[in-house]
Amino acid sequence: MELHNVWFVLIAVLWTGYFFLEGFDFGIGVLTKLLARDRAERRVLINTIGPVWDGNEVWLLTAGGATFAAFPDWYATLFSGFYLPLLLILICLIVRGVAFEYRHKRDEERWQTNWEHAIFWTSLLPAVLWGVAFGNIVRGVAIDGDKEFVGGLSDLLNPYALLGGVVTLALFTFHGAVFAALKTVGDIRVRARRLAFRLGLATAVPAACFLLWTQVLRGDGPSLVALAVTVAALLGAIGAIRAGREGWSFALSGVTIAAAVAMLFLALFPDVMPSTLNEEWSLTVTNASSSPYTLKIMTWLAVIATPLVLLYQGWTYWVFRKRIGTQHLADSH
Incomplete structure (x- = not known):
């Protein structure tokens, strides 16, 4: 497999881990x-995610950095064309982090x-906007012969992308509810x-519609398999x-997200942004x-650094694996 294909797969894996x-x-x-x-x-x-939320965002930074280094034209067109929604996501992530620390x-x-x-x-808006962004990436946007986005914000608010936003919001909320049941005790559990x-029942219908629409729009055999796994x-x-x-439900909701992201990237390949x-x-x-030499250097760095990051993050989740409830809360100051 050529290195640019390898890095397309690695970027897909990074986005899967992030979502x-x-x-x-x-x-x-x-x-x-x-x-x-x-x-x-x-x-x-909030305490169920308190020790891990900032570590989870490392996957986003890595995905963005990998895209910048491995596919600079993709990065430039994506971040210039989607400037306003991505800026709003960034602001939400900043405010969200401050809210966790200052509350x-x-x-x-x-x-x-x-x-x-x-x-x-700041949790709801990014959940919607990521779905809208990836919906537009898969559907395609107005890119001219100079690899520049020439559309407007209204072009991004099309029915397919908006449905993608509804699906990611519903799926993430379902995923969070399963995580809450897994990490709490008592009545809240x-x-x-x-x-x-x-929430799972409410997610099933729009998710099925969006995935079927994706399959009709750009799908092939491998994406159809990913669709079946997702459902x-x-x-x-x-x-x-x-x-x-x-535990089983959380694992399967994670597989749902991973298979859905895989389907989007399979439907997208070999494009990264269709015109x-x-x-x-x-x-x-x-x-x-990027050039083959750049991709080669990046590959060696990824081979060295990735296992260390995975070990550290896995250790963090293991340390904070126990359930919590209101009886475990410290008295407020």
């Missing part, structure tokens, strides 16, 4: 309004409530399990949470990649 990990992060943020009944339960939900700095109810509102909205089941895993996750098997103006102007793994 799997940050997906339940965003879901927990949304659930602070949908599931938690009081401030104590909101603290419990508990004061006892005042208004102070904590405002930061809780910030956590909710029972309610998280019930809510996860309902089977989602149904399995719903059935497992219904049976009270939170809706002229197929010959599409960015591909060949015409958008």
Whole structure:
């Protein structure tokens, strides 16, 4: 396999890891309004991701950096054409991180409530916008012969991409509800399990529509296999949470996300950003990649660094693996 194809696969893996990990992060943020009944339960939900949320975002930084180094033309066209939505995502991630750190700095109810509102909205908006962004990447955008995006913001708000935003929001919220059931004890665990089941059913219909639309739009044999795996895993996750098997449900909801991302990249390949103006102007793994020498150096660095990162992040999750509930909360200062 040529190195530019290898790096296309690696970037797909990085986005898969990001959506799997940050997906339940965003879901927990949304659930602070949908599931938690009081401030104590909101603290419990936030504490389930407290030790890991910032580590999860490393996958996004790595995916962006890898795209910049391996496919500079893809990076340039993507970040210039999607400037406003990506800027909004960046602002949300910054505010969200500040909200996690500053929420508990004061006892005042208004102070904590405002930061809780910030956590909710800065979790919901990126969950939607990532779906819209990837929907447009797969569908294609207006790229001219100079590899430049010549469309406008309104071109990005098409029905297919907006449906993608609905699907990522629903899927991440379901993923977060399953994670909440897996990481909590007591009444909040029972309610998280019930809510996860309902969210799973609500996710199934738009997800099936979006995946079928993707298959009709750009799919082939391998993407059809990924579609089948996605549907089977989602149904399995719903059935497992219904049976009270939170661990199996979380694993299967993770497989759902991974298979869905795989389907999008399989449908996209060998393009990285199709042009809706002229197929010959599409960015591909060949015409958008860096030099072979650059890709070779990057490959050696990835071979050395990736296992270390995976070991460290896996250790973090192992250390903070226990369930928590309101009885485990420290007294507020």
